Amino acid sequence: MRARRWRLIGFLALLLGGVAFAFGFPAFASLHATIQLTNALALALFALSLALVWGFGGILCFGQAAFFGLGAYAYAIAAINFGDTTFAWPTAILVPAAFAAALGYFMFYGRLSDVYLGVVTLTVTLILFQLFNSTAGPEYRIGDARLGGFNGIPSTPPLNVPFDGRAYLSPESIFVIAVLVLLAALFGCLWLLRTRFGRVLVSIRENPLRAELLGYDVRVHKLAAFTIGGGMAGLAGLLFAQNVLVNPALFSLLYTAQVIIWVIVGGLGTLVGPILGSIGLQYVMAWLGTLGWINPNLALGVILVAFVLFVPRGLWPLLVKVVTHGRRLVRGNGTS
Amino acid sequence: MTVAPILEIRKLTKRFGGVTAVDGVDFTLADGELRCLIGPNGAGKSTFFNCLSGQLAPTSGAVHLDGHDISGWPSHAIARLGVGIKTQVPSVFDGLEVRENVWLAARRRYNAREAKERCDELLTRLNIQSLAAHMVGELAHGQRQLVEIGMVIASDPRLILLDEPAAGMSRDEVARLAALISEIARERSLIVVDHDMRFIRMIAETVTVFHQGRVLIEGEVDKVLADAMVKDVYLGKQVV
Numbered sequence: 001m002r003a004r005r006w007r008l009i010g011f012l013a014l015l016l017g018g019v020a021f022a023f024g025f026p027a028f029a030s031l032h033a034t035i036q037l038t039n040a041l042a043l044a045l046f047a048l049s050l051a052l053v054w055g056f057g058g059i060l061c062f063g064q065a066a067f068f069g070l071g072a073y074a075y076a077i078a079a080i081n082f083g084d085t086t087f088a089w090p091t092a093i094l095v096p097a098a099f100a101a102a103l104g105y106f107m108f109y110g111r112l113s114d115v116y117l118g119v120v121t122l123t124v125t126l127i128l129f130q131l132f133n134s135t136a137g138p139e140y141r142i143g144d145a146r147l148g149g150f151n152g153i154p155s156t157p158p159l160n161v162p163f164d165g166r167a168y169l170s171p172e173s174i175f176v177i178a179v180l181v182l183l184a185a186l187f188g189c190l191w192l193l194r195t196r197f198g199r200v201l202v203s204i205r206e207n208p209l210r211a212e213l214l215g216y217d218v219r220v221h222k223l224a225a226f227t228i229g230g231g232m233a234g235l236a237g238l239l240f241a242q243n244v245l246v247n248p249a250l251f252s253l254l255y256t257a258q259v260i261i262w263v264i265v266g267g268l269g270t271l272v273g274p275i276l277g278s279i280g281l282q283y284v285m286a287w288l289g290t291l292g293w294i295n296p297n298l299a300l301g302v303i304l305v306a307f308v309l310f311v312p313r314g315l316w317p318l319l320v321k322v323v324t325h326g327r328r329l330v331r332g333n334g335t336s
Numbered sequence: 337m338t339v340a341p342i343l344e345i346r347k348l349t350k351r352f353g354g355v356t357a358v359d360g361v362d363f364t365l366a367d368g369e370l371r372c373l374i375g376p377n378g379a380g381k382s383t384f385f386n387c388l389s390g391q392l393a394p395t396s397g398a399v400h401l402d403g404h405d406i407s408g409w410p411s412h413a414i415a416r417l418g419v420g421i422k423t424q425v426p427s428v429f430d431g432l433e434v435r436e437n438v439w440l441a442a443r444r445r446y447n448a449r450e451a452k453e454r455c456d457e458l459l460t461r462l463n464i465q466s467l468a469a470h471m472v473g474e475l476a477h478g479q480r481q482l483v484e485i486g487m488v489i490a491s492d493p494r495l496i497l498l499d500e501p502a503a504g505m506s507r508d509e510v511a512r513l514a515a516l517i518s519e520i521a522r523e524r525s526l527i528v529v530d531h532d533m534r535f536i537r538m539i540a541e542t543v544t545v546f547h548q549g550r551v552l553i554e555g556e557v558d559k560v561l562a563d564a565m566v567k568d569v570y571l572g573k574q575v576v
Contacts, residue, residue: 196443196448199436199440199443200440202432203429203432203440205431206429206430206431206432207427207428207429207430209391209411209423209427210427210428210429210487211440212410212411212412212415213389213411213412213415213421213423213427214412214415214440214441214444214487214491215412215415215416215444215445215491216412216444217410217412218412
């Protein structure tokens, strides 16, 4: 009963704190800081998508960047062709989700083992990287949108007021949307994991054979989780694309590897951890980049190794452990 | 009056390359019957068991369960037909609590409220209610076996397949398990694979002996265990 009450208080605090932060931060921070944090939130949503797929579905996907990149391209192409970003939202979610469903069908129904699944997802991502890199000519266009090869689609439209393609939203409004979308995704994942589907998904991560012997179709559950994760990564791609630009680098090894590191550092098997890990590491990387004497990617590798060796469960479980231990100590002192 | 069979197996064969692990086995289990499968290591019991549970697809032959030909069906589809399966090595959800392990098993068949009631009832019946909030990974081997048995019966299956349920259990635990299995057998059909002859004597009325992938003999437990051929097969092991 007490645990349930604390959980409810935690959810409410997170929700109210998040909403207050969404509206409060742009009022005090500079425009540059607001835009930078919007990017970080988009990438945090990207990390959350892998946290669900890998941390709870047990699917080690080395190609989450494929869905991120597809979401970004789908958004840009739809926004340019419609002249309005309203319908670009569902497009950016459905295209990568459909791609994840098709890819997942062959992987899960083909009963690929975890190692091959990692190899296939990584290979597909690199194929997409090569594919979009070789679309430089004017003949590579979808409607009015030129794919632009290596340079991508630099004139990606920012978000606009629904059904009014000329009324672009301000960076502050887009920041609010990014926070709310991330919160909605987080609460959506928390809800999903409390449903029967979510509990079965976790049981499949723990022991797929036992789940199968209980009568649960492991393939269907994994495919559904993979598809939802693909749609979430696509949504992250949308938020990133409308703020920055769209190019084949979104499918690159950099994004593929970074998102895995964010999840490990934040805490595999948690949802909040990868969000914090992603945002924290992005700021650390940006700061290291300003120093000039150290390669940020090398530093990221060192951070990963340090976490794997000394904090293998990640940042968030460590934080929870410290707080729980602290509360026990306080309670012990209070009663003695 | 003869009881209609729940399980009918005809000419079941499973080959791994050049090795024939199960060789044209015919087997029938009456509805409500408890049958033990015994045999020395490598006799083909586990392969036969895995063909029934869907973990292996038979090379040839037919497995009929309640009138459905389930040969080659995936495990989840066989489980949904009302078959509860316990594997040789305890197969549980180590990272989840005991309660959730049993709840997940019950939830496949029942709604959330019924599954919770069924889960509480089983934890009490198995005398593991004090372990309900423990992670299964933290439990001793015998306790994990009990959790798995709880998971197997949680969805109220008509046929239960138990592969070496008494392995690694203490004498007391084996006696309790035997009592539990006898109780379960009043309502359901069971196939139990085991090596422990004391345990077999506690629960079985009829036994099928496997040897070199074939059925060597089957019949009443006392007659079968007294058979010279069976003693021979166990190569000097005392069949008490």
